[in-house]
Amino acid sequence: xxxxxxxxxxxxxxxxxxxxxxxxxxxxxxxxxxxxxxxxxxxxxxxxxxxxxxxxxxxxxxxxxxxxxxxxxxxxxxxxxxxxxxxxxxxxxxxxxxxxxxxxxxxxxxxxxxxxxxxxxxxxxxxxxxxxxxxxxxxxxxxxxxxxxxxxxxxxxxxxxxxxxxxxxxxxxxxxxxxxxxxxxxxxxxxxxxxxxxxxxxxxxxxxxxxxxxxxxxxxxxxxxxxxxxxxxxxxxxxxxxxxxxxx
Amino acid sequence: xxxxxxxxxxxxxxxxxxxxxxxxxxxxxxxxxxxxxxxxxxxxxxxxxxxxxxxxxxxxxxxxxxxxxxxxxxxxxxxxxxxxxxxxxxxxxxxxxxxxxxxxxxxxxxxxxxxxxxxxxxxxxxxxxxxxxxxxxxxxxxxxxxxxxxxxxxxxxxxxxxxxxxxxxxxxxxxxxxxxxxxxxxxxxxxxxxxxxxxxxxxxxxxxxxxxxxxxxxxxxxxxxxxxxxxxxxxxxxxxxxxxxxxxxxxxxxxxxxxxxxxxxxxxxxxxxxxxxxxxxxxxxxxxxxxxxxxxxxxxxxxxxxxxxxxxxxx
Numbered sequence: 001x002x003x004x005x006x007x008x009x010x011x012x013x014x015x016x017x018x019x020x021x022x023x024x025x026x027x028x029x030x031x032x033x034x035x036x037x038x039x040x041x042x043x044x045x046x047x048x049x050x051x052x053x054x055x056x057x058x059x060x061x062x063x064x065x066x067x068x069x070x071x072x073x074x075x076x077x078x079x080x081x082x083x084x085x086x087x088x089x090x091x092x093x094x095x096x097x098x099x100x101x102x103x104x105x106x107x108x109x110x111x112x113x114x115x116x117x118x119x120x121x122x123x124x125x126x127x128x129x130x131x132x133x134x135x136x137x138x139x140x141x142x143x144x145x146x147x148x149x150x151x152x153x154x155x156x157x158x159x160x161x162x163x164x165x166x167x168x169x170x171x172x173x174x175x176x177x178x179x180x181x182x183x184x185x186x187x188x189x190x191x192x193x194x195x196x197x198x199x200x201x202x203x204x205x206x207x208x209x210x211x212x213x214x215x216x217x218x219x220x221x222x223x224x225x226x227x228x229x230x231x232x233x234x235x236x237x238x239x240x241x242x243x244x245x246x247x248x
Numbered sequence: 249x250x251x252x253x254x255x256x257x258x259x260x261x262x263x264x265x266x267x268x269x270x271x272x273x274x275x276x277x278x279x280x281x282x283x284x285x286x287x288x289x290x291x292x293x294x295x296x297x298x299x300x301x302x303x304x305x306x307x308x309x310x311x312x313x314x315x316x317x318x319x320x321x322x323x324x325x326x327x328x329x330x331x332x333x334x335x336x337x338x339x340x341x342x343x344x345x346x347x348x349x350x351x352x353x354x355x356x357x358x359x360x361x362x363x364x365x366x367x368x369x370x371x372x373x374x375x376x377x378x379x380x381x382x383x384x385x386x387x388x389x390x391x392x393x394x395x396x397x398x399x400x401x402x403x404x405x406x407x408x409x410x411x412x413x414x415x416x417x418x419x420x421x422x423x424x425x426x427x428x429x430x431x432x433x434x435x436x437x438x439x440x441x442x443x444x445x446x447x448x449x450x451x452x453x454x455x456x457x458x459x460x461x462x463x464x465x466x467x468x469x470x471x472x473x474x475x476x477x478x479x480x481x482x483x484x485x486x487x488x489x490x491x492x493x494x495x496x497x498x499x500x501x502x503x504x505x506x507x508x509x510x511x512x513x514x515x516x517x518x519x520x521x522x523x524x525x526x527x528x529x530x531x532x533x534x535x536x537x538x539x540x541x542x543x544x545x546x547x548x549x550x551x552x553x554x555x556x557x558x559x560x561x562x563x
Contacts, residue, residue, distance in 0.1 A: 002322045002324075002326055003324050003325045024472075052477075053477055055477060055479070057480070058479070061474035061475065061479075062474050063472070063474050065456075065460060065468050065469060066468075066469045066471040067462045067465035067468050067469075068466025073466065075471060076465070078462075080474075080557060089383075089384070089385060091325075092326060093325075093327070093383070094322060095328040095329035095332060096315070096318035096321060096322060096329075097318070097321050116310050116312045117311020118309070118310055118328065119311075119484065120328055122484060122485075123384055123386070123387070123484075123485070124384055124386065125554070126552075126553040126554060127553075127554065127557075128481040128558075131481060132480050132484070133311075136311070137311025137312050138312070195461070196459060196461055197454050199458060200385050200454065201385070208461055210461065210462070211462075211465065
């Protein structure tokens with residue numbers, strides 16, 4: 001049923017994305033595409049991948065924003081994927097029951113055998129997380145790597161979404177946000193993690209960590225170190241060493 | 249929002265079809281038109297054909313139209329599912345009502361109950377159609393009470409103008425039918441105008457700052473999009489052409505969905521048959537074209553919060 005489950009386990013699996021350390025390398029997006037094109041929602045279409053009109057389904061996309069003005073402005077890289085909301089209207093609007101939110105861990109999935117491809121769920125998502133697959137006529141979305149996180153064929157440390165294990169700057173964290181003592185929940189509490197578009201009331205599970213405050217351009221710069229006493233009239237580097245050698 | 253032609257055809261024609269059923273039921277219940285068999289036959293056929301055409305058209309934008317019946321299952325949460333169920337359920341009392349009128353020549357007793365059911369279910373179907381849009385929070389232009397009022401008023405207006413034509417053709421016209429379409433037209437105009445005023449006054453709903461949560465750092469601007477070519481989300485939610493020409497298109501929608509057909513129908517309603525019948529025909533044709541412009545604009549003008557991530561400044 002597309003009604004939101006009321007009796008959940010309390011488990012809310014999701015991601016915490018650190019906008020302070022993300023370097024915008026798109027490795028998460030590429031590894032996501034690579035894993036998922038042969039995973040739960042396979043294949044992810046890729047039209048004209050090397051042509052002028054590339055068009056494909058990606059579950060994870062990295063935007064880059066400029067925030068603020070002039071010397072105080074900052075560049076922030078912003079990975080965006082399904083937030084596995086607690087109040088996912090994308091699930092409620094589904095007329096067939098193809099979209100559902102799992103009771104046991106809160107993951108939002110699409111049953112492709114039931115999807116009629118009406119696209120209404122993508123309209124209901126304020127975050128643009130769902131992308132339509134014109135080849136198979138069904139909607140596709142991030143599965144939180146459901147085929148990795150419970151996969152006993154993988155080593156314990158690999159049982160995380162592929163975007164998390166790929167991230168070279170450790171900007172992505174995976175865990176149970178329903179447990180206040182989990183590592184991700186503590187991270188959110190410590191760093192002031194926040195929701196996207198809270199005013200719409202979707203109650204996203206994924207949280208974003210804000211960039212750490214930066215010293216402004218007007219503030220005094222780092223302390224200047226006292227210059228090393230110059231060797232009076234003597235050469236520097238290789239020549240100094242040569243000089244010392246020849247003087248001996 | 250990208251306007252899907254199948255959905256525009258669906259809401260325009262099914263809206264008119266259910267609107268005509270509402271009018272037939274209403275006038276049958278109050279005894280406003282005699283249960284003339286040929287008039288009944290043509291009117292019900294037209295209403296059911298318009299509804300069926302709309303419903304079939306609506307399946308054309310589906311990825312799996314062969315699974316369309318699955319859409320009847322989620323009435324507990326989905327307005328689209330409720331709409332689909334009611335759209336089909338209306339056929340039961342609707343066909344019985346038509347049977348009573350056309351075959352039995354009777355709209356009394358049990359047939360009258362069927363007329364009442366047809367009225368109620370048609371009305372609820374249109375309400376659900378509107379709620380499919382009015383329940384979508386990411387789309388400010390739809391997520392408001394004006395959306396439902398406009399859809400219902402337009403169904404009554406289009407239905408009553410079709411009834412005007414049909415009663416002229418069978419020489420069954422009464423002043424009350426004229427009064428009905430004149431009032432329904434004014435209602436459609438009034439609610440659409442209120443709708444446009446409302447969406448113009450509420451341009452900012454979510455901003456790039458709240459969408460990214462980066463407002464503390466200052467104004468947020470897109471520096472680099474995630475992709476070089478437009479993706480599905482941008483194509484579906486990022487339609488810009490209409491907003492550029494909104495002023496002109498609104499004038500067209502107003503002129504052709506209301507003003508011209510309303511004036512033609514109202515000024516020829518009491519004239520000679522050689523004038524009032526062509527007048528009623530032209531009015532209906534212009535109106536259906538105008539309503540399609542209005543529906544196209546309803547989609548094309550609406551902005552989706554997703555586009556804030558792709559550089560839109562407001563939604």
